[in-house]
Amino acid sequence: MSIEVKIPSVGESVQEAVLAEWFKQDGDTVRKDEPLFVIETDKVTLEVVAEADGVLKITVPAGETVAIGAVVGSIDPADVSATPPEKTESAETPQPETEAPQKPEQAKAPAPAASKTAAQSATSADKIPLAPSVRRLVAEKHLDVSKIKGTGPGGRINKGDVLLYLENAPAGIPEPAETTASGGEPVALVATEERKPMSPIRKRIAQRLLESKQNTAMLTTFNEIDMSRAMEIRSLYKEAFKKRHNVSLGFMSFFVKACVQALQEVPEINAFIDGSDIIYHNYQHIGVAVGTERGLVVPVIRHAERMNYAQVEKAIVDYVAKIKENRLELADLEGGTFTVSNGGVYGSLLSTPILNMPQSGILGMHKIEKRPVVIDDEIVIRPMMYVALSYDHRIVDGKGAVTCLKRIKEFIENPERMALEV
Template sequence: MTTEIKVPVLPESVADATVATWHVQVGDSVTRDQILVDIETDKVVLEVPATSDGVITEITQQEGATVLGDQVIAILSAGEASEGKATADAKTEDSKADEKPAESASKSAPADILVPVLPESVADATIATWHVAEGDSVSRDQVLVEIETDKVVLEVPATADGVMGKIIHAEGDTVLGQQKIGEMSAGSSSAAEGPAAAPEEAISADELASPSVRRLMTEKGLSASDVKGSGKGGRITKEDVQAAVNKPAAAPKAAEPTPTAQASSALGERTQKRVPMTRLRKTIATRLLEAKNSTAMLTTFNEVNMKPIMDLRAQYKDLFEKTHDTRLGFMSFYVKAVTEALKRFPGVNASIDGDDIVYHNFFDISIAVSTPRGLVTPVLRDADQLGMAGIENGIRDLAIKGRDGKLAMADMQGGNFTITNGGVFGSLLSTPILNLPQAAILGMHKIQDRPMAVDGKVEILPMMYLALSYDHRLIDGKESVGFLVTIKELLEDPTRLLLDV
């Protein structure tokens, strides 16, 4: 029985994908759920697993080929693993003199390390970090390399125990989905340790470290002789470099002539550092410029008295945390107010698609999250159906994923409206830029005590500026101001959120 291996269904915004890396070859026996191939789009890398045990009988699309969603790229003959093995045994018996070398070659046959399949809207990706070096022993499911797209970072794990072979694409290289970026010899690492021991003794100092580690040593002003390698064959890891930097004795050694040190001495104390822009940062820059140049963006402002919400939080925060096992923050109030305002002003919950206006009847709110790699906007799904605790837990989970680099493409796609809170960093006022293809974005800011006129008297109140940036092609001034005033009224009188008035 034959099974067609197809490209996964691509998101609607992704036109095509690229075969990045085949992890198997024609004739290989595979097991159910084994990763066969990585498909790369312009956003993520998609892994295609085997649906059953069998043998790969045909690969129709090689690495680098452009493919479409649901396109057949290989044929799997299910249940023929034993036949393949019998054939291999027969070939081995033909030459008993070469039996042991053949077995050794079979055990150490290199397995391709492929870029995962990328979403349809992702054209390519960048090698971010290799966690292993050539010759390192690796275990099954150990992360070998991180692949960075314009939205997420994808981890490529080892499919079996073995030894890391050749690294074809170094850190910083641009690669495509399913593209081969390295090789790994599957099986026991003991066979590689014996023959490889002699060459490792002759490895030069530079070869003891991967490109990323050498770059890190250059940045820290260290040479290979300054760092004691803890990896196989004395190979230097990033942890070894960091340990050498933290040593008290590392300072004198760092003074040895290196390109960085020479440049620093030439400039005196006025040093500078040049690093390549990350994939995510380049994408952020491109999208922000696109939003600025392709929309009629306008920003309207208002201010809100936060005292009612602050009093409500002070009164119920302990009970809320005890009941729901999560803290009561401001964001749940913001999301609730935005969701209610979107219901009243459906034009703000719409987007432009060509010459059409698309009105969304659901409320997926993008939450701007600052991560070590840059600003991302994961989506809180169906916010109108969540309670305060559900919103707080959802935002917390997205923030943790963003911090740890675990956000998936599903977390990033969609979103009808964005909330960004620059107030956590001390921003008093800003004009946020649209998150395309959305039509509006709400900026929250620092809560600050200010003197305000209340019923003819001056009172000191905790005030916060609101900023709504919107696409004037779709949203008129009256609608935008009404939307922002609605949010102001809901935040200044939280009871409205409960009574839906």
């Protein structure tokens, strides 16, 4: 009896999803727990795996919007061991010319180098399971996938891995062959456009950002932080920290801990407006904005006030792994009271972060850059970071916002103060 493949529930508030991509073709043999397809909702992206071994039958193609619980295919639990074995490489390889010598006039000219590389990449791609979108990109760029490191489940190569490889591409990657007319003359390439529907996540991001701009009195205050002491402590203890806690010590844990203490001193930035009431939270659920291939997501570190540096770093690493493997759940994104966004990882020097409603504050971190600063009437070179705190002026006064950001600056410039709570 066939096993139905259904769209799983990802939360009570989600009623439908987009079947974004099938990782398998109709009629393919699948194994239990092997990824079948990926769905997108307005909040999360999630991979769905096979419940059993068998032969896949697809009834709903990629790109369709389907209801939660809808059947999109089935798995026939046939004897997968009975499927014919793949052809061996030796069977696909042409016989050497010595076995069937050609006359000189019949000999073919050698293929161009670019074509040879394309054939190699196609052969390599056939041996490695790839999603259709990844396979297309590999074919377009004539890439050898055996040289690309996969970060997906089981080391599977995703689109992000290919794009990262292209960014750091070796000089030997060939360009696509130039299009020529029948007479051998180059043909000018025509500029084209492509129209694609917005994904549910992108629609939701656009909706929430517009809502934030229209329904809050957002204002931003700026400051700069001397990162010398934080960098010194990180460098001094990073090996011992990694050895003891099995996680790297990053700057995000410094900022999360600094935000926790600053929010406790200025509680209105950790509060929400609900109608004519203000809801104050006696806990700090810190959202950490993470950019993904499909859009920005903000997983929440719950009760950050109870965590030490290692617990914060482990929570961030766990969320990053979930995002890469499309395992992020709706519950991971709910309940945040304040957000930290690090635009510095993309090279941003200064920006104005937008509030993540219904929150009243968001901290924007930026890249560390050496700059001349005046200390004790002397000009010295220090690693500096601009920081920005956007806040809802309906609930937060300028004094509270400036005080909060100033306290974050003091804690980062002297991390020992966080341990002493002074």
